[in-house]
Amino acid sequence: MLSSKLLEVIKKPAPIGPDIDLSRYELGEPKIYSSLDVVDELNNITSKLGIEDTSKFSYIQINENAMYEALRNVLGNYGVKVVPLKKALEELTYAKDLVWRLVSPETDKYTAATYLYGGELGYFIYVPPHTRVPIPIYSCLAITSNKKVQFAHNVVYVDEGSEAQVITGCLVPHGVKEGLHIGISEFYVGRGAKLTFAMIHSWAEGVHVRPRTTVDVAPGGEYVSYYVIYSPVASLQTFPLTILGSDSKTSTTSVIAGSGRGVYDVGSKVLLSGDNSSAEVISKVVATDSSEIYARSDIIAESVSKGHVECLGLLLSPNSKISSIPSITSKKPGAILSHEAAIGVIAEEELEYLMSKGFKEDEAKSVLVRGFIDIDLRGLPPTIRYEIEKILDTIARNIVGI
Amino acid sequence: MLKVTNLEVCTGGKKIVKGVNLSVGDNELHVIIGPNGSGKSTLLSALMGLPRVKICNGSILFNDVDITYTPPYERAKLGIALAHQNPPSIRGVKFSEVVKNMIKHCGCSDFTIMSKMLRVDDLMGRDLFVGFSGGERKRAELYLVMLQNPKLALLDEPDSGVDVESLNIIANAINSLVKRGSSIILVTHSGSILSKLERVDRVHLMFDGGIVYSGIADEIIPLVFKYGFRGAVEKIKKS
Numbered sequence: 250m251l252s253s254k255l256l257e258v259i260k261k262p263a264p265i266g267p268d269i270d271l272s273r274y275e276l277g278e279p280k281i282y283s284s285l286d287v288v289d290e291l292n293n294i295t296s297k298l299g300i301e302d303t304s305k306f307s308y309i310q311i312n313e314n315a316m317y318e319a320l321r322n323v324l325g326n327y328g329v330k331v332v333p334l335k336k337a338l339e340e341l342t343y344a345k346d347l348v349w350r351l352v353s354p355e356t357d358k359y360t361a362a363t364y365l366y367g368g369e370l371g372y373f374i375y376v377p378p379h380t381r382v383p384i385p386i387y388s389c390l391a392i393t394s395n396k397k398v399q400f401a402h403n404v405v406y407v408d409e410g411s412e413a414q415v416i417t418g419c420l421v422p423h424g425v426k427e428g429l430h431i432g433i434s435e436f437y438v439g440r441g442a443k444l445t446f447a448m449i450h451s452w453a454e455g456v457h458v459r460p461r462t463t464v465d466v467a468p469g470g471e472y473v474s475y476y477v478i479y480s481p482v483a484s485l486q487t488f489p490l491t492i493l494g495s496d497s498k499t500s501t502t503s504v505i506a507g508s509g510r511g512v513y514d515v516g517s518k519v520l521l522s523g524d525n526s527s528a529e530v531i532s533k534v535v536a537t538d539s540s541e542i543y544a545r546s547d548i549i550a551e552s553v554s555k556g557h558v559e560c561l562g563l564l565l566s567p568n569s570k571i572s573s574i575p576s577i578t579s580k581k582p583g584a585i586l587s588h589e590a591a592i593g594v595i596a597e598e599e600l601e602y603l604m605s606k607g608f609k610e611d612e613a614k615s616v617l618v619r620g621f622i623d624i625d626l627r628g629l630p631p632t633i634r635y636e637i638e639k640i641l642d643t644i645a646r647n648i649v650g651i
Numbered sequence: 652m653l654k655v656t657n658l659e660v661c662t663g664g665k666k667i668v669k670g671v672n673l674s675v676g677d678n679e680l681h682v683i684i685g686p687n688g689s690g691k692s693t694l695l696s697a698l699m700g701l702p703r704v705k706i707c708n709g710s711i712l713f714n715d716v717d718i719t720y721t722p723p724y725e726r727a728k729l730g731i732a733l734a735h736q737n738p739p740s741i742r743g744v745k746f747s748e749v750v751k752n753m754i755k756h757c758g759c760s761d762f763t764i765m766s767k768m769l770r771v772d773d774l775m776g777r778d779l780f781v782g783f784s785g786g787e788r789k790r791a792e793l794y795l796v797m798l799q800n801p802k803l804a805l806l807d808e809p810d811s812g813v814d815v816e817s818l819n820i821i822a823n824a825i826n827s828l829v830k831r832g833s834s835i836i837l838v839t840h841s842g843s844i845l846s847k848l849e850r851v852d853r854v855h856l857m858f859d860g861g862i863v864y865s866g867i868a869d870e871i872i873p874l875v876f877k878y879g880f881r882g883a884v885e886k887i888k889k890s
Contacts, residue, residue: 598739602735602739602741604701604724605700605724605733605735607724607727607728608724608756609724612752613724621743623744
């Protein structure tokens with residue numbers, strides 16, 4: 250019954266973002282390996298994320314091949330499970346109750362396709378109660394062949410009173426021209442728990458990307474999210490939803506460096522469901538070449554709560570476009586919501602100032618762009634902070650071509 | 652070192668600097684004094700080559716090289732540094748980041764001594780000039796000039812809007828620049844710093860876009876303090 254309904258859903262374009270003809274992409278048979286050694290030159294893939302030490306990764310998915318093992322023992326010491334979702338569904342009874350609960354397969358053609366054809370690849374991460382995981386949990390999702398579709402269904406459950414950091418890099422190595430990545434993410438943050446999630450995207454001009462994410466934060470929990478994309482894409486459309494229980498909070502920060510002819514339709518939606526919950530949605534977007542960026546943010550207050558949206562854009566090319574679409578909705582007296590949105594160019598006065606200090610024009614622009622995309626990374630462990638800062642440095646240099 | 656001939660400078664289609672002639676020798680300290688709007692800052696901007704001002708006539712020679720139309724970063728490379736009167740506040744760009752880049756560019760080795768002299772250590776982690784007090788702003792800007800180890804330092808009102816303590820620190824730094832061999836053109840309209848400088852070689856009185864008098868400090872400064880800029884000009888013309 251569901252399958253027949255999904256077959257109807259799959260025929261319709263999604264409400265937002267350029268439509269994609271799914272039949273143009275090839276899907277192989279999902280395979281699972283309990284070792285990372287099956288992939289040649291793995292470090293060449295992960296180094297694009299600024300992380301050359303592949304031993305840091307707990308889960309790697311190349312196309313439709315899922316690999317896990319690394320760090321299993323270390324994480325196992327804390328009772329943390331990191332396994333392909335397919336395996337979790339076979340072996341862990343509680344995993345079944347967590348899938349397709351926050352994201353419905355009927356949401357749109359991409360969720361429907363993942364449900365029908367994805368083979369439940371993707372990672373399953375479980376952190377037991379009252380456990381502070383001292384090392385980040387790394388995962389990497391890559392497409393290495395042309396015209397491949399990659400499905401990844403990721404489930405993270407951080408149980409009551411626990412704390413974990415999950416870092417996911419999604420990319421194509423150099424040479425891959427076309428592809429489609431569909432990622433379904435369902436994250437659960439338990440009572441008084443904290444999940445810090447950083448996602449770094451580095452795709453290519455012909456790659457379409459459709460993440461679908463919902464995060465459920467239980468009372469007293471906290472969800473901190475960082476999202477950075479610094480490559481061209483054909484199109485990217487994502488509008489993750491975070492649902493906040495009472496006394497919980499979230500902070501989502503996105504840095505979008507648009508280039509090429511890519512369409513970047515990105516955002517963050519927060520439902521302030523419980524009393525005394527709070528949300529901050531920050532995005533910094535920079536458009537170059539002929540890129541189009543749609544920066545969406547939406548905070549809905551259903552309780553006495555607080556929310557703030559900040560969306561800042563920097564337009565660096567006359568052929569590019571930035572559209573900022575902030576929305577705040579209150580359904581509860583006493584909720585305090587605000588938003589701030591601005592789109593500008595590099596200030597001539599600032600450029601001139603740095604040039605008078607001996608910076609060449611491109612160097613000065615790079616310093617100013619780096620300043621613009623600077624984000625507060627204090628919520629991250631030093632190693633990840635350093636890696637993201639390196640990527641932000643790269644963005645600033647690439648944008649001005651130095 | 653610097654030879655400015657019949658320089659005319661425009662901003663927004665209006666001529667602000669009108670036929671200025673000025674020569675500055677090696678390790679000389681020149682002061683340009685004049686009322687607000689007399690063209691002092693525009694003159695320094697033109698000497699630094701800032702794009703916001705347009706040179707419509709005349710020439711600038713620096714160590715016998717014509718730099719009239721040379722871009723600012725090349726002038727900086729040649730050894731010219733400008734302390735802006737109102738440096739912009741730049742969010743996201745750390746003061747330390749600019750310092751680090753400038754040390755890399757200029758190869759300055761005694762930056763620690765300078766940072767202590769100008770008391771800027773506590774400012775390093777902050778966004779450039781964002782929320783800086785008047786004194787912090789001037790000290791930080793002068794520190795960046797010192798990092799360039801300039802042959803010619805153009806100091807645009809380093810004494811305006813600062814308290815006595817900062818004024819003393821700034822004066823000490825300028826005296827130090829002179830001892831290190833820099834030539835200096837210091838613009839001021841209040842003259843409050845002059846008594847704290849160990850040496851002033853030449854004072855130029857600028858009025859309505861032109862230098863109307865050049866002489867030694869003891870001749871002109873008392874007249875300015877006594878009669879004001881306009882009165883001083885009239886007295887000089889009569890004498």
